[in-house]
Amino acid sequence: MKAAATAIAAAAPAVRSAADAARVHAPGAVAPAKAGAHAEQIFAWLGEVPDPEIPVISIVDLGIVRDVRVADDGACDVTITPTYSGCPAMQVIADAIIEALHARGVATVRLHNQLSPAWTTDWMSDAGKAALRGYGIAPPAQQVIDISGLRAGRTALAAVSRRAVIAPSVACPHCGATHTEITSQFGSTPCKALYKCLACREPFDYFKCH
Amino acid sequence: MDHKVNYLLRLGDNALILSQQLSQWCGKGPALEEDMALTNVALDLLGQTRMWYEYAAELEGAGRDEDALAYLRDAHEFKNCLLLEQPNGNYADTLVRQFFFDAWHYFLIEGLTRSSDARMAAIAEKALKEVTYHLRRSGDLMVRLGDGTELSHAKTQSAVNELWMYSGEVFAYDAVDEAMVAAGVAPPADELRAHWLAHVAEILAEATLTMPPADAWMQRGGKQGRHSEHLGYILAEMQFLQRAYPGATW
Numbered sequence: 001m002k003a004a005a006t007a008i009a010a011a012a013p014a015v016r017s018a019a020d021a022a023r024v025h026a027p028g029a030v031a032p033a034k035a036g037a038h039a040e041q042i043f044a045w046l047g048e049v050p051d052p053e054i055p056v057i058s059i060v061d062l063g064i065v066r067d068v069r070v071a072d073d074g075a076c077d078v079t080i081t082p083t084y085s086g087c088p089a090m091q092v093i094a095d096a097i098i099e100a101l102h103a104r105g106v107a108t109v110r111l112h113n114q115l116s117p118a119w120t121t122d123w124m125s126d127a128g129k130a131a132l133r134g135y136g137i138a139p140p141a142q143q144v145i146d147i148s149g150l151r152a153g154r155t156a157l158a159a160v161s162r163r164a165v166i167a168p169s170v171a172c173p174h175c176g177a178t179h180t181e182i183t184s185q186f187g188s189t190p191c192k193a194l195y196k197c198l199a200c201r202e203p204f205d206y207f208k209c210h
Numbered sequence: 211m212d213h214k215v216n217y218l219l220r221l222g223d224n225a226l227i228l229s230q231q232l233s234q235w236c237g238k239g240p241a242l243e244e245d246m247a248l249t250n251v252a253l254d255l256l257g258q259t260r261m262w263y264e265y266a267a268e269l270e271g272a273g274r275d276e277d278a279l280a281y282l283r284d285a286h287e288f289k290n291c292l293l294l295e296q297p298n299g300n301y302a303d304t305l306v307r308q309f310f311f312d313a314w315h316y317f318l319i320e321g322l323t324r325s326s327d328a329r330m331a332a333i334a335e336k337a338l339k340e341v342t343y344h345l346r347r348s349g350d351l352m353v354r355l356g357d358g359t360e361l362s363h364a365k366t367q368s369a370v371n372e373l374w375m376y377s378g379e380v381f382a383y384d385a386v387d388e389a390m391v392a393a394g395v396a397p398p399a400d401e402l403r404a405h406w407l408a409h410v411a412e413i414l415a416e417a418t419l420t421m422p423p424a425d426a427w428m429q430r431g432g433k434q435g436r437h438s439e440h441l442g443y444i445l446a447e448m449q450f451l452q453r454a455y456p457g458a459t460w
Contacts, residue, residue: 085336086257115261116332118339156320157405160345161412162353184243185347186250194243210339 039068042076042101049100052092053189056135059093063123066114075108076101081119083210084190120144121210133173138195138206141168170206172197182206213389214327215270216289217396219279220386220433222262223290226280227441228311229255230448231298240301247347251308254340261333281452285441292432293376295441299369302355302362306369309352309413310377312345317405318380321397330395349413356417367419378428381406386433 046068047060059065059080067079078097082090094111101109121140129139169178177199184194187205196203232252239245263276274282293311298304319341322334355362381403383391390396407424414421431437451458 082257082336084254084257085261085340086253086255088253115336118336120339156317157408160316160342160349160409162346162349162416184246185343186243186247188246190250190253194246208343 039070042068042070042078042106045100045104046078046097049093049096052089052096054132054135054137056131057124057128059097061125061128061131063119063121063125063128064093065097067112073108074106075110076106077110077112079112079114081114083119087190119210121207124207132207136173136204137192138170138173138204140207140209141170142209144209168209170195172200172202173204174202175200212269213386214395215266216386217390218262218266218269218330220289222259222266222279223288224294224311224315225255225262226259227288227290227294227444228308229253229259230444231294232304232308234298235304244301248304251344251347254337254344258333258337258340261336265329265333277452281449285437285445286435288437288441288445289433289435290441291376291379292429292438293373293379295432295438295444296373296376297440300365302365302369303373305348305351305355306366306373308344309348310373310410312341312348313406313409313413314377314380314402316341316345317402317409318397321402325396326394345409349409352413352419353417356414356419363418366417370414370419371422374422374426375429378426379430379432382428382430382433384433 043060043065046065047058049059051057051059051062051064054062062083064080064083065078066081067077069077071077078101080090080093080097090113097111098109122144124140132139170180170182171178172180172195175197177197179198180195181198182193183196183203186192187194191207191210192205193208194203195206229252232248232255235245235248236252237245239248259280260276263279267274267276267279293307296303296307316338319334319338323331323338325331325334352366355366357363358366381399383399387396387399391398411421
């Protein structure tokens with residue numbers, strides 16, 4: 001094994017780490033670390049950790065897990081990013097990651113919280129989007145235009161002009177019709193909005209583009 | 211106090227006091243959608259508060275954490291602008307306060323994404339998507355209430371007139387703000403103010419509301435810890451538990 005930690009970086013690389021807050025969690029009475037556990041394996045294990053508020057989607061499919069590194073001694077560094085600044089699920093997710101890896105024999109788990117690049121629904125996997133739809137939640141309807149693009153092309157002023165706001169066409173997760181309308185820009189959690197289908201008349205949650 | 215710590219506390223205090231005020235609408239919003247919107251905005255602001263406080267506490271190095279900053283400072287130590295401690299009032303009062311704040315907050319946070327301080331830029335990058343959504347929502351609602359019924363128009367215009375004198379404090383830079391501008395940490399006031407005035411003028415015009423004069427006299431003092439009596443009541447409720455039962459957790 002190489003001296004350097006093996007690593008898998010998720011879709012977007014970490015560009016800044018100044019805001020990282022490291023947390024060491026290493027209780028004594030757990031199974032010995034499996035030094036052979038590779039980052040791929042850790043990623044697969046984390047793919048079984050459900051989001052606490054939308055349990056049909058895993059934290060990996062949601063794009064929260066940004067990086068996994070396994071050191072030679074088996075210690076594992078997991079980098080996660082919050083969906084929303086005030087998302088109350090983040091602490092539960094952090095605890096669930098530590099619990100899941102401890103249960104599989106990883107004794108030392110260090111969690112890092114990374115803010116930049118900011119989480120986007122573009123990182124949600126296709127499997128995750130399909131799972132949301134099956135659960136009755138319409139997945140994000142479009143790719144999020146990179147916020148940095150606002151600076152390159154449109155001005156900050158134009159970005160919030162009422163004339164610049166283009167609502168995406170959201171398909172009903174129940175009947176598939178795109179004849180839907182927004183009921184409320186906020187829903188039961190920060191990441192969702194409330195919609196209703198004008199074809200089948202069912203209300204539904206929409207996972208906002210972010 | 212270090213200028214940057216001071217500046218970070220101002221950012222955090224603005225977000226925290228408004229978050230606390232919005233939370234008071236929980237369960238009694240005029241419509242379910244509004245109830246959820248205000249509490250969601252409050253949650254976003256609370257999350258942002260924690261990030262600013264966490265950084266301020268680290269830089270300060272005085273052994274205070276985010277909870278100590280929120281719960282164990284008295285009114286004169288808070289640095290929020292006076293706009294944010296104004297009472298919730300009727301729904302137009304809450305909305306206009308929110309719209310004035312959101313418009314400033316959005317342009318500020320957008321500017322902070324280019325901060326020379328990498329950590330502040332990262333926090334701003336995270337917050338920008340949230341505050342963009344906030345401003346779009348409050349601007350949209352301004353138009354709906356301003357260009358709504360006779361009564362909603364009258365109440366919204368009244369709130370605009372009443373709160374206007376609190377809208378300028380965010381642009382009144384003192385030595386702390388200017389030090390941040392000089393260090394490339396924060397965007398300059400004139401740039402923010404030009405954007406704010408342009409956006410507010412656009413929304414108010416569409417809302418059929420009359421915009422008060424841009425050069426009107428403006429209240430100030432909150433950033434320096436000189437507050438109205440409202441803040442004391444807000445803190446009394448927010449800090450009660452930690453004051454009565456120090457260190458209580460659940």
